Amino acid sequence: MQAGILASASIIVRIIGLLYRAPLTAVIGDEGNGYYGFAYNIYTIILMISSYSVPSALSKIMAQKLAQGQYRNAQRVFHAALVYNMAVGVFFGLIMFFGASWLVPPNSVSVLRVFAPTIFLFGILGAFRGYYQAQGTMVQTSVSQILEQIANAVVSIGAAALLIHLVADQDATTKARYGAMGSALGTGSGVLIALLFMGWTYYLNRPYYLRKVASDRTEYEESFSHVMRETILVITPFILSSFILNLTTALNQTVYSKIMIGARNYDEAIISTLYGIFSNKAVVITNIPISIATAFSAAIIPGIASAHAQGKREDTRRRALDAKRMTLLIAIPSAGGLIALARPITMLLFPQPASLPMASRLLAMLAVTVVFYSISTVTNAVLQSIGRMSLPLVSASAALAVQTIVLVVLIRYTKLSVYALVIVSILYSILIFLLNEFFLHRYLRVQDDVINMYVKPIAAALIMGSMAFSVYHLCAWILQKIGMKREYFINLVAVIPALIVAVLVYFFILIRSGALTEGEILQLPKGQGMVRILRRLRWI
DSSP, rough: OHHHHHHHHHHHHHHHHHHHHHHHHHHHHHHHHHHHHHHHHHHHHHHHHHHHTTTHHHHHHHHHHHHTTOOOHHHHHHHHHHHHHHHHHHHHHHHHHTTTTHHHHHGHHHHHHHHHHHHHHHHHHHHHHHHHHHHHHHHHHHHHHHHHHHHHHHHHHHHHHHHHHTTSOOOHHHHHHHHHHHHHHHHHOOOOOOOHHHHHHHHHHHHHHHHEEEEEEOOOOOOOHHHHHHHHHHHHHHHHHHHHHHHHHHHHHHHHHHIIIIISSOHHHHHHHHHHHHIIHHHHHHHHHHHHHHHHHHHHHHHHHHHHHOOOOOHHHHHHHHHHHHHHHHHHHHHHHHHHHHHHHHHOOOOOOTHHHHHHHHHHHHHHHHHHHHHHHHHHHHHHHOOOOTHHHHHHHHHHHHHHHHHHHHHHHHSSHHHHHHHHHHHHHHHHHHHHHHHHHHOOOOOHHHIIIIIHHHHHHHHHHHHHHHHHHHHHHHHHHHHTTOOOHHHHHHHHHHHHHHHHHHHHHHHHHHHOHHHHHHTSSTTHHHHHHHHHHHHH
């Protein structure tokens, strides 16, 4: 249920993110998107090093202590995480601001500096989110994410338009750079709004949590220094694994830009534009279904950590399998839909005609990573929850080393250009998936039901994709015949029935084939209502 709440919020957040990307791209252009993408990727890496993984790590430590009735010690863990995040946030924020010229190309330096204060704010926000996740509720985190994205969308577009207006008499590159700075300002504003909301909810609920602390009868009371040391020891592997997992984006960006601009003498504006199409169009769309897996991983950590701390090995294994299975049931059709409807979906969200062909090709190629990244995100969380926190780091490091070598060779000695980034993204996601599956089988003895987890969903997704593709083109043909002229509106009207048919066909096949049972549907949010509808339709 909690995973469903967080996954629903993640979908809403991603949809808002996609909806505002189109007008934002119209304001700052593909060149501005490129400058923003270079800065945002470095910001993401520094965020990973500083505080991004704190909610997951904090929820793991607190959940274990809460399961043992150690409310006072759990509260001290929260305080230690706050202190840690604030100190680390100041340190890395200063590095980002003063070291920007070393981290990104010249036109992205000012954009990265705008991101710097957000590092500090996000650290505090992460501690509050981890606190609530440990309590077994994802509502506060979900609402804060939605508020964060709404504020981000509004301020990004408004600030970008305002800053571009201030330099209206300057050249196109200057306007693109100022627009990217406005977009970065929106990111920080969103984090600030989310932090204010989380602080307010904590203030309202603080008396309840303090009563639980007062009822703690645990004899052993840990010192603050001991709690801080334990917190750092658990947070560090989470941070390192997340850092390596996301280092690939910044590393690939750096390798791509350095070789293409420095060694092969391509123009910076052209390379930034190509990278903007890749990172802020194709990658942004594939991140929507992957965000569901991220939500599942955040939601399952407290439960698996608690079961593991109590020695309930079979319960731990069952929870892990449930999370994997539900993730695959969503990730596999998402990948199939993105492949079948790559151009319609890209046109719907990013209708710029000049970059549409390339963006849709990149999306279709990247779609396969949705499956591998989604399941790897969940298996990372499972391994960390059972105390094998270094194993995701091993998987990510090995995959990163291999893909970097391949990337350098492809960019330096072929004409693939931005398509080389797609190839190594696929390779990287597959390697992490395989290594994590090996570790999970070895240390938790998880046995996948290959038929129901992989074969049936893939078969259903293939049929679904074919039907969606056919329905889309049939609707587009009919609309053209009845006189509709504008390509964007033809696409908009045709893609809606195609998506509806895709969802219905996929779940009909899953249910009728037994890959999704009535009992599993009942475990979902609003599961009883869904079962009633399916019975009326005679699907079950």
